[in-house]
Amino acid sequence: MAVNMETRDYSLTGPRNKQAQELGIASAEWYASPIPRQRMKELMKRKDGPAIRDTIIWFAILGILGYLAYLSWGTWWAIPAFAAYGAVYALPGNSRWHEASHGTMFKTGWMNEVIYQIASFMNLFPATPWRWSHVRHHTDTYIVGRDPEIHAPRPPVWRVLLGELFHVYGGIADLRRIFLHAFGKMDKEEMDYIPASEFKKCYWEARVWILIFIAVIAACIYAGSILPAMFVVLPTFYGFWAVMLIAWTQHLGLNDDVLDHRLNTRTVYMNPVIRFLYCNMNYHIEHHMFPMVPYHALPALHEEMKADCPKPSPSVYAALKEIFAALRKQRKDPTYTIVRPLPSTARPYRYGPAPYGTVIQQDELIVKKAE
């Protein structure tokens, strides 16, 4: 049974927003794996120690790589040196932004806020707008017309997807919004998920950021070189490949318009170095199902719920291979999604009300894949 994809409009201002609400898949109740309350309370427990340690290590590595990059400037060694600096600037910057936005990184509230503001700037993610964008992403994960953080539509647009390796589209869109906010205006899409009471905060944050941009430009003019911008602002772009190669594994190739994170989110086994840089967000089904659990407890949460989830992808490479094979198929058949069977110990998938009046069952999807 094919799903009608003709009317797909991923914008938040288009008809799909209202349709999702009418179908009952917006702000809906999602499936949650059964975990005893006592165990969940242990897993949710907040700590300052792991995040203080990890933040010191991250900034120390960034400082060392930055110094090596500085020494290499003007030589060919600058290319690998800045590639490494950019990756360690952007990927942990993105994952710290994310964890602090949930308020789960540190136990102490102001520490979350300080890291949130710093990491937001490092990502060039306007702090307050992106806080609300991510709230919506968790409310309506991959619900078309509702989620502002869908990485690629179906069918995918290669130009945009690959351009994001250097943050060409998202970065420029955020810069445009920063200038818009600085002049006291909001983007129409943002008005769908940011309450009006937060607009003023968005405007003032944007004005402060513009002052920082001016300071960086002034430093470049004074130095007669782009070197100062190579350490702040530009790494968000030239280092973003590290963010995207990992972040693509979160949801791409899987279902949308469902109410079960096991269907639209992927957990991937990654090595300890990437898990450190990425704040354990490779346990992404676990994170989406239980966003209260801090990053340092996600491996333990994974052990608790893996019997209820599809088998994790064994590596980043395996996940990307699966994703790009699926995206190629989606170019021809936008209804195609990766099917991941559940173990016999798991509860059945919860699809929720199907969009367009079409009921999609797992056995039908398996037949579809076999064809």
Add this chain to the structure above:
Amino acid sequence: MATWIETVEIDEIDTEDVVRFDHGDETYALYRNAKGDCFATAGHCTHEKVHLADGLVMGNIIECPKHNGRIDFTTGEAKRAPICEAIKTYPVKIEGGKLFIQID
């Protein structure tokens, strides 16, 4: 007219924890803080329709399980975005080891 309704045995709520209590069409969240004092609020978060009883109690704060917004359950005051709106609180009393809440 305000009515007192019997909810749960006080021992059913751990200290620094919350439980869900449904009555008629309404749902409530019943709390005990670290001192053992009891409190009651509406059961759903004011930001989205999520049961606060699945959240985390820290001091006098309940953190919503879905978006990590925070509320002071002793006053109902919103303490962290995305929760912006105060939640309704209910008077409580303990009689015979049971927790009663006064509803409208």
